[in-house]
Amino acid sequence: MTRPSTPSRSHRLRRLVLLMAGVLAGGAGLVVTGSADAGTTLGAAAAEKGRYYGAAVAAGRLGDSTYAGVLNREFNSVTAENEMKWDATEPSQGRFTYTNGDRILNHARANGKSVRGHALLWHAQQPPWAQSLSGTALRNAAINHVTQVATYYRGKIHSWDVVNEAFADGNSGGRRDSNLQRTGNDWIEAAFRAARAADPAAKLCYNDYNTDGINAKSTGIYNMVRDFKARGVPIDCVGLQSHLGTTIDSTYQANIQRFADLGVDVQITELDVQQGGNQANIFATVTRACLAVPRCTGITVWGVRDCDSWRTGANPLLFDCAGNKKAAYTAVLDALNAGGTTTPPGSTTPPPGSTTPPPGSTTPPPGSTTPPPAGGCTASVSMNAWTGGFVATVRVSAATAISGWTVTVALPAGTAVTGSWSTRAGGTTGTVAFGNVDYNGRIAAGGSTEFGFQGTGTPPAGTPGCSAA
Ligand code: 9MR
DSSP: OOOOSSOOOOOOOOOEEEEEEEGGGOOOOEEEOOOOOOEEEEHHHHHHHHOOOEEEEEEGTTTTHHHHHHHHOOOEEESSSSSSSHHOOBBBBBBOOOHHHHHHHHHHHHOOEEEEEEEEEEESOOOOOHTOOOOOHHHHHHHHHHHHHHHHHHTTEEEEEEEEEEEESSSSBBBBOHHHGOTTHHHHHHHHHHHHHHHHTTTTEEEEEOSSSHHHHHHHHHHHHHHHHHHHHOOEEEEEOOOEEEETTTHHHHHHHHTTTTTTEEEEEEEOOOOOOTTHHHHHHHHHHHSSSSTTEEEEEEEEEEEEOSTTTOSSSOOOOOOOOOOHHHHHHHHHHHHHOOOOOOOOOOOHHHSOOOOOOEEEEETTTOOOTOEEEEEEEEEEETEEEEEEEEEEEEEOOOOOOOEEEEEEEOOEEEEEEEEEOOOOOSSSEEEOTTTSBBBBBOEEEEEEEEEESSSSSSSOOOOOO
């Protein structure tokens, strides 16, 4: 088991924040942007900021009603803690087993949650047969593993940790020695290319620990990502695990920002924090740092309750063993609900205080004389398409407060929806109605939320319909 070295081991809150963005000079009009209603769960609050808030899930715990209750209520993204790793999915060479991975995936999808895939290649948790291979035989087996697993889950995984923990600790800034590394320094890019070919819709991430600030290890990874971007190696995001002790690096946010500046998303992938005097503050600091960087698209905590954590005795999570919310939970929720966020790319809602719609916005410009229909909702789409497939991110905006929504999308003939997140899809072909899930139906006046779907075929064109409840 790899342990990072750093850790020593209701009521409805309703704060409507209306931001008067300013009166445009020359009497052009009054511009008012309102933040969304405060979210009452982690997932809802994060969704209102265009992010996800997820948890690592163990298939064996899904039958625990306290565990499942907290998971279903609070989180809108899920990562399989162990069930999609190499030893779990290919226990003998060429024989693939997805039973436990599918249990987690199906639970997540049935409850409207997106799924992070973790992890295609890693030096740890390899099946014994792979540990005994080397050279070309291991390289071929590894790439085949990436291809098979990413193909099996094609269209169902929001982001894949394609390669996990390949850099060395300490000051070298170089790669970790491993059987995979000994197949040649290009093993990481080979894995990313194979993953892209197998699942073009998934965001492909490099994931590591002790990278939670600007240091030699994170700089080594930064240099690799910069090189990949320069040479066109497909990489979409960097995962910062963030297994934290009792302090947080003062360069935590700056480190996220420098990766974002390379043109990749950043995801906080395995957050947990040693319980102690600063736990709640550190959780809040991580949350604020992510919200401050537009390309930081989500946070995952590494487990649901303290007793579910791999860090026995550290009590590093947001819920106690009985499923009660801890002070750290409230700190995170408050940070998510506070103003001052930045809007991730693809979003069509201007950040609070903005008077200029982002490029590609389909919402009326400030000062427009055609407001959205009173009492209703509008939907706008950001489309990422390639030959044969697409991923659509849909923003649902409400002019006045609503308590539910349905977005209808007309798909061209031959096009089919293969997956969706933060919504319930009523069908896969023709005109498909996408309804809200429990945590994102309620939108305050002037607020918005996001969901997504992916599909095969030609992407739908035009503006979807939106009806509010
Ligand atoms: O939480 C996981 C634990 O149940 C496993 O025993 C362990 C085996 O290595 O892996 C843990 O998850 C790790 C994750 O996959 C990668 N980053 C470090 C995590 C904690 O060790």
